[in-house]
Amino acid sequence: MILQALRRYYDALEARGAVRPLGWCEAPVSFALSIDQNGTLQGVIPLKIPSGNGRKEVPQSLEVPERVKRASGVCSNFLCDNGAYFLGVDAKGKPERTLQCFAAARTLHEKILSGLDNPAAHAVTAFFAAWQPEHAAGHPAVAPFLDELMKGGNLVFSVDGVFPQQDPDIRAAWRTYSLNQSAGAAVGRCLVTGETGPIARLHPPIKGVRDAQPSGASLVSFNSPASESYGHEDSDHSGQGLNAPVSEEAAFFYGAALNRLIADREHVYYIGDTAVLCWAEDAEPLCQDIFCGTLFGANANRIAQEDLWGAASALARGDPISLEGVPLDPDNRFFILGLAPNAARLSVRFFLQDTFGHILRHVQEHYERLRIVKPAYLESGFLPMWKLLRETVNPQKTKKSSDKKESSDKKASSPMAGALIRAILSGGAYPVSLLEQTMLRIRAEQTVTYGRAAILKAFFLRNTQFHIPEEVLTVELNEQSSYLPYLLGRLFAVLERVQSDANPGIKATIKDKYFNSASATPATIFPLLTKLSQSHLRKLETGRRVYFEKQIGELEGRIHETLPVRLSLPEQGAFHLGYYHQVQKFFAGKPKEEA
Numbered sequence: 190m191i192l193q194a195l196r197r198y199y200d201a202l203e204a205r206g207a208v209r210p211l212g213w214c215e216a217p218v219s220f221a222l223s224i225d226q227n228g229t230l231q232g233v234i235p236l237k238i239p240s241g242n243g244r245k246e247v248p249q250s251l252e253v254p255e256r257v258k259r260a261s262g263v264c265s266n267f268l269c270d271n272g273a274y275f276l277g278v279d280a281k282g283k284p285e286r287t288l289q290c291f292a293a294a295r296t297l298h299e300k301i302l303s304g305l306d307n308p309a310a311h312a313v314t315a316f317f318a319a320w321q322p323e324h325a326a327g328h329p330a331v332a333p334f335l336d337e338l339m340k341g342g343n344l345v346f347s348v349d350g351v352f353p354q355q356d357p358d359i360r361a362a363w364r365t366y367s368l369n370q371s372a373g374a375a376v377g378r379c380l381v382t383g384e385t386g387p388i389a390r391l392h393p394p395i396k397g398v399r400d401a402q403p404s405g406a407s408l409v410s411f412n413s414p415a416s417e418s419y420g421h422e423d424s425d426h427s428g429q430g431l432n433a434p435v436s437e438e439a440a441f442f443y444g445a446a447l448n449r450l451i452a453d454r455e456h457v458y459y460i461g462d463t464a465v466l467c468w469a470e471d472a473e474p475l476c477q478d479i480f481c482g483t484l485f486g487a488n489a490n491r492i493a494q495e496d497l498w499g500a501a502s503a504l505a506r507g508d509p510i511s512l513e514g515v516p517l518d519p520d521n522r523f524f525i526l527g528l529a530p531n532a533a534r535l536s537v538r539f540f541l542q543d544t545f546g547h548i549l550r551h552v553q554e555h556y557e558r559l560r561i562v563k564p565a566y567l568e569s570g571f572l573p574m575w576k577l578l579r580e581t582v583n584p585q586k587t588k589k590s591s592d593k594k595e596s597s598d599k600k601a602s603s604p605m606a607g608a609l610i611r612a613i614l615s616g617g618a619y620p621v622s623l624l625e626q627t628m629l630r631i632r633a634e635q636t637v638t639y640g641r642a643a644i645l646k647a648f649f650l651r652n653t654q655f656h657i658p659e660e661v662l663t664v665e666l667n668e669q670s671s672y673l674p675y676l677l678g679r680l681f682a683v684l685e686r687v688q689s690d691a692n693p694g695i696k697a698t699i700k701d702k703y704f705n706s707a708s709a710t711p712a713t714i715f716p717l718l719t720k721l722s723q724s725h726l727r728k729l730e731t732g733r734r735v736y737f738e739k740q741i742g743e744l745e746g747r748i749h750e751t752l753p754v755r756l757s758l759p760e761q762g763a764f765h766l767g768y769y770h771q772v773q774k775f776f777a778g779k780p781k782e783e784a
Contacts, residue, residue, distance in 0.1 A: 191540050192381045192409075192435065194470075194524050195443040198450075201472035208449060211441055212367040214255050215452070216269055217248030219342030220334065222276075226308050226348065228315025233334045234347060248342060253354055254363050255441070258394050258405065265294035267301060267363060268313075268354045269345050272338040276331060277322020280339035291322045301366050302359065309353040310362070313346055379436035381443070386436040393444025397451040398464050401530035408447065408528075408535050409433055409440075450526075453477075458485045460574060460610060461603030463527045463538045469545060470522040475515050476545055479504070480523065483552050484613070486573030505550040519546025525614060527607055538607040541614050551616040558647035562665045562773045563639050572643055574613075578606055580640035581626035583633070602626065618652050628758060631765055635704045642769040645762045655759040666770035671747045674760040677711050678767025680744045684722045686775055687737050691728035708764040712752040 202208040209215070221234040237246035253269035263286070265274050272278035277291035295317035302310040325331055331338065338344075346353050353359050374387035394405020411432045435443075450466045451457060456477045458465045469476035481487040482497045492500070496512065503510045504519045511517070523545040527538035541548075559572050578601035585599075608620035627644045631637055649657040660667055661675040670676070685698050699707075699718060707714040722741065726734050756764060 190542075191526065191537065192439065192443045194542065195446040196381055196439055197470060198468050198472060198524075199442040199446040201470060202446065202449070205472055207472065208445060209252055211438070212255050212364055213252055214445070214448070215250050216253045216256060216343055218251045218253070218269065218345050219248045220338065220344050221347040221352070222316075222344055223347045223350075224312050224316050226312045226315075228312050228317075228319055230316065230320070230328065230330050232330045233338075235334070236345075251345065251352070251354075253343075253345065255367065255393075258391050263289045263293050265290065265297045267297060267366075268352075268359075269343050270294060271341045271343060272325075273341075275344050276320070276325045276338065278325050278331070278335070278338055280341060288322060291320075301362050305358055305362055307356065307358045309348045309351065309356045310359055312348045313353055316346070374437065375431055377431060377434040379434060379439050381435055381439040384436065386438065388431060388434045389437040389440035392435065392440045393448070395444065395447050395451065395528075395535055397448070398528055398530055398535060399459060400462060401535060402533055406530065406533055406535045408443075408537075409435065410534060455487075456481055458487070458574075460527070460578065460606040461529075461600050463529045463603055463607055465610065466526045466528065468524055470524070473515065473517070473521070475512060475517060476521065476523060479517075480525075480545075480548070480552075483549065484574055484610075486571070486575065501549050501553065504546045505553050507546050517545075519544060519549075521545045523548050525610075527610070529603065538603070539611050541611060543614075548614055551614055554616065555613045555647065558650045559643040560664055561639070561643045561646050562770070562777075564773065564776060567639060572640055574610065576640060577644065578609075580638060580644060581605070581623065581630060583630070612651075618654075619648050621652075624648050624652075624758065624762065628761065628765075632705050635700055637765045637769045637772075642766060645766055649759065649762065657759055657763050661763055661766055663770075666774045671749075672763060673748065673750065673753070674756055674763040675767035676744055676747055677715065677752075678708070678764035678769075679771040680715070680741070681707050681718070681764075682768045682771035682775070683737065683740050683744065684718050686772075687722050687725045687729070687741075690733060690737075691725040708756060708761045708768075710755055712754045715752055 199208060218236050221236055223231045223234050225231055236249045236251075238249050239245075240247045251269070254267040256266045256269070257264045273280060273287050273290040274294040275291075277287055279287040281287075298317055299314055302314050305311075326335055354363075374390065376385060377388045378385050379388070392407055392409045395401075395408055396403075396405040398406060447466075450468060451464065456467060456474075458481065467477055467480050475492075478487075478492055479497060479501055482492065482494075483501050492512070500510055500512050500517065504517060507519045509516065509518050521544065522542060525539070525541045525548075527540070529536045529538050556571050559577075563569075581601050582599045602622065605620055605622040605626060609623055611617065612619045623644065627641050627648075631641055646662050649655055650659070650662050658670075658672050660670045661672050666679075667675075681699075681704070685700050688698050689695055699721065703714050703718060707718065726737060729737065753760075
């Protein structure tokens with residue numbers, strides 16, 4: 190299903206003129222070897238350009254012939270490769286292997302270009318015929334850039350200021366060569382298209398996933414006998430692709446589509462170690478903007494916030510709209526794919542598909558469950574995924590190692606993050622690990638933040654099996670609720686406020702010492718807290734003392750049962766909600782003194 194969806198996405202991109210043709214790819218290129226029509230090297234031209242932040246230069250992205258997937262063998266790329274293949278520059282202390290690399294490049298280019306009556310083709314073949322790799326390091330054009338060339342950046346040729354890969358005759362020769370490469374391939378029925386054709390032995394490398402192989406990782410691959418089945422194996426492993434038969438054409442299309450999605454940094458977001466990619470079946474980028482803006486809080490450069498939420502609400506209701514002159518259909522299929530690094534492969538953490546309107550409706554329902562009173566000092570807005578997950582981790586930075594100066598923020602649990610995004614987008618139950626991690630942070634810090642309170646409210650509203658009554662899962666304080674854990678949380682907040690008002694400037698309150706035990710074992714702690722409050726009340730002025738005595742009396746009057754010895758984890762969550770609601774009630778308006 191994933192490969193089929195990517196194949197259709199490629200078709201939609203192609204219809205928009207937004208993807209490269211078969212047999213071509215984008216690659217980072219650092220230098221161009223300027224040669225004349227006789228193949229003589231005239232100079233080395235740097236092609237690096239300033240990065241987005243302007244702090245350093247990065248290789249320029251150029252369209253080049255599709256690159257081979259190299260492991261440890263010698264195999265040259267056409268018209269774009271590193272210094273070992275094009276110049277014979279030894280960067281790894283293996284001169285014999287470097288000569289083999291150069292020889293492989295010379296053979297490949299002569300095979301493809303030798304039959305062309307074309308100046309650029311003649312120049313490239315003449316270069317390989319005349320170049321002496323053993324003297325490369327001392328060449329006057331190479332020497333100034335030798336250190337950079339030995340770092341392995343890609344090179345292309347430039348003949349009289351024109352890249353040979355732009356020449357129509359050379360492009361046609363490359364296409365003919367590429368199609369002929371499948372002549373010896375096994376033929377079978379493709380699982381993606383259902384058509385019969387040459388089966389891809391190796392699938393295209395997927396590049397750009399954080400912490401995956403820089404050279405690219407495989408989404409589909411088999412390289413061990415344990416992965417082989419039904420006799421699809423042979424001595425040189427050329428039959429390993431038959432275990433999941435995908436035609437060479439379909440493999441190219443899905444690889445090109447997936448690499449394009451990952452390269453689109455404006456629409457790639459990381460949840461833990463998982464890269465989250467999204468696309469609409471008709472390849473409309475506005476759908477990506479709306480989805481990323483609503484779920485991840487992305488800065489939508491193309492869409493104002495008011496228009497973003499207006500469009501999302503309309504589509505969630507199932508209403509077709511027009512935004513910036515572009516028609517958007519709520520019934521358009523939308524796909525979300527989560528990929529994580531796994532050695533030389535990529536793991537699929539999740540793959541979700543639904544109509545765009547249904548997905549946005551699930552997102553809005555999620556935000557409605559999260560809605561809770563917010564402290565006045567916080568900016569208005571919603572709780573996007575990255576902020577929500579931040580509430581489940583230690584906010585303190587930790588050093589990666591003793592010999593590194595930089596520190597790194599801890600990341601949310603990847604399995605929990607993946608399960609959470611699946612729950613949000615499908616309208617399913619939240620993972621229990623979300624409750625556990627949130628409660629763990631509350632206990633560790635003894636603080637119920639806005640985000641953590643919102644998570645607790647949303648979790649219990651959606652996961653009804655924990656039997657927390659909806660009367661306490663409200664946006665603001667419910668003063669009529671008699672649910673015991675909620676009442677105890679409110680009572681603890683009142684007793685804490687009494688202590689802080691009675692002792693202005695106090696550095697530590699009962700929360701710092703008793704919060705965790707009060708929420709877990711109330712029968713043990715609350716008698717002590719009630720006794721302490723009497724001494725604190727005596728320090729207050731009459732009006733404030735009467736106000737708090739009424740508050741305490743009203744809450745204690747609602748308790749008609751023996752205090753429990755222990756509260757369960759969900760009941761502790763209700764305790765924390767009661768505490769949070771009561772604290773926000775205090776902040777909303779200071780208690781008035783009574784005569």
